Amino acid sequence: MKTLIQKLTQTPGPSGFEQEIRKVICEEVSPLSKSVQVDTMGNLIVRVGQKSAGGLRVMIAAHMDEIGVIVSHVEKKGFVRFSNLGSYFPRYLAGSRVHFLNGTRGVINHDRPEDLSKIPGVEKFLIDVGATSDKDCPVKVGDVGVFDREFLDMGNRIASKALDDRISCAVLIETIRNIKSTPNELVFVFSTQEEVGSRGAQTAAYAIEADLGIALDVTPTGDILGVKMQTHLGDGPAIKVRDMGMISDPQVVNWMVAAAKKLKIKYQLEVLEVGTTDARSMQLVRAGMLAGALSIPCRYVHSPSEVVDMEDVALTVKLLTALLSERIQL
Amino acid sequence: MNKTSSPSFKISKTNLALLQRLSNASGISGDEGEIRAIIRQEITPYVDEIKVDAMGNLLALKHAKIKNPVKVLVASHMDEVGFMIVDDDGDGLFVFEVVGGVDARQLLAKMVTVGKEKLPGIIGAKPIHLLESGEIHDVVKTHAMRIDVGPANSSRVKVGDYAAFATRFHQNGTSITGKALDDRLGVAGLIELVRHVPENVEFMAAFTVQEEIGLRGARVAAFAFQPDFAIALDSTPAIDLPRPDGEENTQYNCRLGGGPAIYLADAGTLSDPRLVRFLTALAEKHGIPYQYRQPGGGGTDAGSLHKTGAGIPTISISVPGRYAHTAIMMAQIPDWENTLRLLIAALQNISREILAVDRS
Numbered sequence: 001m002k003t004l005i006q007k008l009t010q011t012p013g014p015s016g017f018e019q020e021i022r023k024v025i026c027e028e029v030s031p032l033s034k035s036v037q038v039d040t041m042g043n044l045i046v047r048v049g050q051k052s053a054g055g056l057r058v059m060i061a062a063h064m065d066e067i068g069v070i071v072s073h074v075e076k077k078g079f080v081r082f083s084n085l086g087s088y089f090p091r092y093l094a095g096s097r098v099h100f101l102n103g104t105r106g107v108i109n110h111d112r113p114e115d116l117s118k119i120p121g122v123e124k125f126l127i128d129v130g131a132t133s134d135k136d137c138p139v140k141v142g143d144v145g146v147f148d149r150e151f152l153d154m155g156n157r158i159a160s161k162a163l164d165d166r167i168s169c170a171v172l173i174e175t176i177r178n179i180k181s182t183p184n185e186l187v188f189v190f191s192t193q194e195e196v197g198s199r200g201a202q203t204a205a206y207a208i209e210a211d212l213g214i215a216l217d218v219t220p221t222g223d224i225l226g227v228k229m230q231t232h233l234g235d236g237p238a239i240k241v242r243d244m245g246m247i248s249d250p251q252v253v254n255w256m257v258a259a260a261k262k263l264k265i266k267y268q269l270e271v272l273e274v275g276t277t278d279a280r281s282m283q284l285v286r287a288g289m290l291a292g293a294l295s296i297p298c299r300y301v302h303s304p305s306e307v308v309d310m311e312d313v314a315l316t317v318k319l320l321t322a323l324l325s326e327r328i329q330l
Numbered sequence: 331m332n333k334t335s336s337p338s339f340k341i342s343k344t345n346l347a348l349l350q351r352l353s354n355a356s357g358i359s360g361d362e363g364e365i366r367a368i369i370r371q372e373i374t375p376y377v378d379e380i381k382v383d384a385m386g387n388l389l390a391l392k393h394a395k396i397k398n399p400v401k402v403l404v405a406s407h408m409d410e411v412g413f414m415i416v417d418d419d420g421d422g423l424f425v426f427e428v429v430g431g432v433d434a435r436q437l438l439a440k441m442v443t444v445g446k447e448k449l450p451g452i453i454g455a456k457p458i459h460l461l462e463s464g465e466i467h468d469v470v471k472t473h474a475m476r477i478d479v480g481p482a483n484s485s486r487v488k489v490g491d492y493a494a495f496a497t498r499f500h501q502n503g504t505s506i507t508g509k510a511l512d513d514r515l516g517v518a519g520l521i522e523l524v525r526h527v528p529e530n531v532e533f534m535a536a537f538t539v540q541e542e543i544g545l546r547g548a549r550v551a552a553f554a555f556q557p558d559f560a561i562a563l564d565s566t567p568a569i570d571l572p573r574p575d576g577e578e579n580t581q582y583n584c585r586l587g588g589g590p591a592i593y594l595a596d597a598g599t600l601s602d603p604r605l606v607r608f609l610t611a612l613a614e615k616h617g618i619p620y621q622y623r624q625p626g627g628g629g630t631d632a633g634s635l636h637k638t639g640a641g642i643p644t645i646s647i648s649v650p651g652r653y654a655h656t657a658i659m660m661a662q663i664p665d666w667e668n669t670l671r672l673l674i675a676a677l678q679n680i681s682r683e684i685l686a687v688d689r690s
Contacts, residue, residue, distance in 0.1 A: 016600030017690045040641035042689040070595050070625040073580045081580045083595065083626040123581060141622050142594040142606070192689075193600060203641030 001174060001313070002158065004028070006151040008166035012099055014068025014144045015085045015196045018042050020101070021064045025169060025190050032176045039207065041200045044190040048176055054327050055183035059210035059289075060175075060320075061201050061278040062168035062217070063194030066161070067302055068146040069098055069127070071139050078131030080106065080139055084122050086195030088302045091119045096304050100145035104129050104138045149304040156310050157233070163306040165194065167296050168216035171316050178321040186324055191278055198245075201278035205285040212252070212290045212328065213282030216320070218308070219270050219295035229272070233297045234309040236266035237316040240293035245276025246283055251330045252292030259323050265315045270295050290330060294320060337616045339526070339674055341667045346501060348372065349518040353508035356443060356494035358412035359429050359543045362386055365408040365514075369521060369537050376524045377535070383554060387547045388537040395529035400681055403534040403557035403642075404523060404673070405548050405631045406516030406564065407541030410509070411655050413442065413493040415477065422484040423476040424451075426493060430542030431655055434472045440657045441496035444479055444487050451479040451493065495657040504663045511659040512565040513541070515649040519670050520563055526674045533677070541631055545598065548631035552638035558682060559605070559643050560635040563673065565661070566591050566623055566648035582624065584650045587662050589619030590669035593646035596626065598633025603690040605645040612675045618668050623648060643685060647673065 013021030022044050030036055035047035044064065051057055067086035074080055096108045106129035113120045127145075131137035139145075152159040160166075172188050179186070187208050192200030194217075205213060219238050222229030231238050239256045240248050253269075260267040272295075283291035296316055299307040348368075357365035366388050374380060379391040388408070394400075411430030418424055424444075428434075438455035453475050458466070479487055499508035508514075520535055527533040534555045539547035541564075552560060570585040584591040592609055593601050613620040623646075636644035649669045651661040 016595065017603070019688065019690050022688075038688045040643060040685075040689065041636075072624040072626055073582075075578055075580060077578075083624070085595065085600075142625065196600065197598075199600075199637055202637050203639070207640035 001170060002153060004173065005158065005167060005170045008169050009151055009160040009162045012101055012146040013064050013066055014146050015065040015193045017101060017144045018064045018192050022190065025064065025173065028173050029176060039204060041203050042192040043200045043204045045204065046176065046188040048179060048186040048188065049182040049184055051185035052183045055185060056211040056328050057185040057187065057209070058324065058328070059187045059189055059205060059208050059213045059282060060172060060324070061189040061191045061204070061213070061215050061282065062172045063165045063191045063200070063278060064169060065192055065195050066146055066164065066166070067195050068144055071141050071143045073141060074134045074137045074139070076134050078133050078137050080127040080129055080137065082125070082127060085144065090122050090125065092303045093125050097148040098127050098145045099148040100139055100143055102139065102143060105148060106130070147304040157307055158310060159305045159307045161304045161306065163298055163308050164218045164301050167218060167298070167308050167313060171216055171296070171313060171320060174317045175320045175324065178317065179325055182325050183327050184324060194278055198276070198278045198281040202281035202285065205282045205289065209286065210289060212330070213279060214291070215277040215279035215282065215293040217277040217293060217295055218298035218301055218306070219272055220301050221297045221299050223299060231268055231270050231297050233299055233307070234312060235268045235297065236312060237319050238268050238270035238295040238297055240270045240272070240279070240295055243272035243276045244274055245280035246291065248279070248292040249290045252290055255328065255330060256292060256294065256319070256323065260319055263318060263322055265318060267319070337618060337671055339667065339671050341663050345518060345522055348521065349506070349514060350499040352514040352518055353499040353510055356448070356492070357408050357410055357510070358492040358494055359409040359540045361492045362408040362539045365517065366537065369408070369517065372521050373524050373535070383550060385547045385550050386539040387551045389551060389554060390524065390535040392524060392527050392533040394532040399530055399532040400559070401532045401534065401557040402677065402680055403536060403552060403555050403560040403635070404520055405536040405538050405551060405560065405562050405635060406520040407513045407538045407547070407631060408517055409539055409542050410494065410512070411542050412495065413477065415444065415487060415489055415491045415493065417489060419476060422480045423478055424487055425473070426477050428472055429492070433655065435469055436656045437472065437475060438470060442477060442493045443496045444477060444493040445491040447486060449479050449483045449486060450496065451477045454478050497658045505660055506663060507658055507660045509658060511651050511661050512654045515565045515651065515661060515666055516563040519649070519666065522670060523673055526677065528678050531677055531680065538631055545629065545631050545634040549634040549638065552635045552642060556639060557642060559680060560632070561673070562630040562632040562635060562644070562646040564630045564646060564648045565651045565654065566628070567654040568650040568652045583626070584621055584623045586650050586652055587665060588621035588650060589665060590672050591621050591623040591648045591650055593623050593630070593632070593648070594625050596628045596630070598629030599636055599644065599646065601632070601645040602643040604684050604687065605643055608684050609645065609647070609672060609676060612679060613672055616671070616675055618672050618675070620668070620672065
């Protein structure tokens with residue numbers, strides 16, 4: 001699975017420009033489903049199983065997009081100014097490298113701040129792509145890129161850029177591979193534009209009209225001093241109770257907890273005080289939908305080196321496979 | 331309509347006269363009736379259906395003359411930023427709140443009109459020679475300001491009344507100045523555009539409400555229409571003045587005189603790249619000046635339009651304007667003209683084949 005995760009995390013796909021990562025995922029899922037489609041917003045939609053008596057139509061979403069940059073100006077001196085695609089902390093930027101979709105690579109730094117003890121805002125940062133002027137600059141306004149950081153195998157734990165949310169894309173692919181039979185109509189959505197506001201999942205959810213929606217995403221951990229959060233790396237899949245955008249349907253939470261207990265796998269409950277997931281878009285679509293989320297604990301979210309635990313990942317696949325293979329009674 | 335007619339379109343005296351009427355009229359978010367009445371009068375002869383929806387959007391349809399036509403929605407917002415009276419201090423002094431994004435620093439000593447009667451008022455300022463030491467460096471907060479209509483009109487103003495900047499429209503050569511050019515440039519432009527719709531296009535004009543307070547009208551307008559494509563026609567700030575320190579201005583958003591500003595990304599929308607390519611190629615082909623609005627914050631009705639239903643391929647095109655969301659803006663007639671030329675060309679060439687390839 002590490003090989004798949006490495007491939008998924010190292011393929012660029014900033015919000016709104018997911019074509020390359022979509023192609024990679026498409027190659028993985030095409031042998032596993034007769035119905036693989038791309039919709040208006042660029043979501044990749046993979047259908048598995050038919051709804052039989054007592055079965056539900058379930059939408060399962062993991063987002064393909066990652067945080068990135070979009071060029072806003074090329075200076076006469078050749079420096080590239082940019083705006084953010086998705087949100088991140090400027091403190092991660094200085095010294096980072098960028099990989100543009102057109103192949104150009106560059107390094108990030110910033111104007112000298114008046115107060116060296118303060119981190120400047122994104123607008124003060126620049127990308128140096130080796131150009132000497134705007135004339136020989138290989139990128140132009142509107143070009144997009146992602147942070148460049150290689151996959152690092154640390155044994156049971158791995159680090160990479162874009163584990164948010166390619167780790168969940170990997171979980172979905174493995175789950176599709178593992179499901180032998182199901183009474184449910186499963187609609188897996190590799191969604192777009194989550195990092196800019198769960199936009200792809202919103203329109204996909206409208207079109208799919210599912211009975212139940214589940215988002216797979218990463219969640220920050222409380223391992224670090226000063227972070228008040230119960231979720232810990234290595235303590236198993238996190239069953240979301242609430243975040244800033246959604247309160248999971250309690251029936252969905254109970255269903256997930258019962259399944260984890262039945263499988264005798266460790267799990268943890270997640271209460272997240274910042275951020276939200278595609279589950280919010282699903283819950284609020286049309287006349288509303290039953291919704292919940294499974295989260296994979298992840299350290300240093302939205303930095304170029306995010307860290308997850310491989311056992312958490314494997315257990316998430318196991319739990320999700322079990323949840324989707326059975327008749328769902330809510 | 332022949333395929334090469336778009337670059338020949340010219341802004342006429344009639345277009346400018348209508349823009350003047352629209353700019354001088356008041357239409358704060360939630361109170362767009364005066365603007366709506368002007369639009370209805372202007373477009374009724376040129377459309378097949380017209381209605382006002384529950385939110386107050388004016389929705390007009392011009393039917394195609396063929397079967398299975400491409401359905402195109404163009405949206406321009408009727409509303410402008412302004413004020414609402416929230417309390418009566420007596421003697422003609424009224425407490426107000428801003429409606430939409432307004433920078434309090436530019437409000438002092440501005441003339442406004444209050445309520446349906448357009449009673450003259452001013453947002454007064456303390457004279458400089460009476461300021462206390464250091465006070466000149468303070469930003470006066472909106473809640474410390476008052477709209478002063480004078481005692482005589484005091485009883486004719488009530489809580490809940492809207493107030494607008496009192497600025498009058500002027501033309502000076504190719505420059506135009508006035509209030510609410512954001513988005514009356516779009517509204518007057520869309521009124522003109524209705525007359526240039528080719529027979530193969532089912533054209534949906536949405537004059538939207540409440541854009542300035544959260545793209546609210548567009549959200550329901552797009553749901554009602556369910557178009558194949560949506561275009562938000564708006565005005566975007568040109569912050570293109572030289573920097574005081576002489577360094578290169580790297581955050582200008584767009585430039586006055588640079589032609590229509592095609593959006594790539596803002597806080598609410600990532601434009602459909604297929605439409606970016608389509609409009610860019612058209613502008614190049616017809617020799618229409620254009621610019622990309624710098625990716626960044628801000629937003630237009632596109633933020634609501636593209637997320638409607640199962641998703642609508644959407645883009646924004648804006649007329650550049652300096653000093654947006656203040657009492658007075660400045661725009662260039664050639665930018666407005668070129669924006670309409672590009673949109674006319676777009677209507678003549680748009681087809682579902684644009685969607686034959688996957689989004690980006």
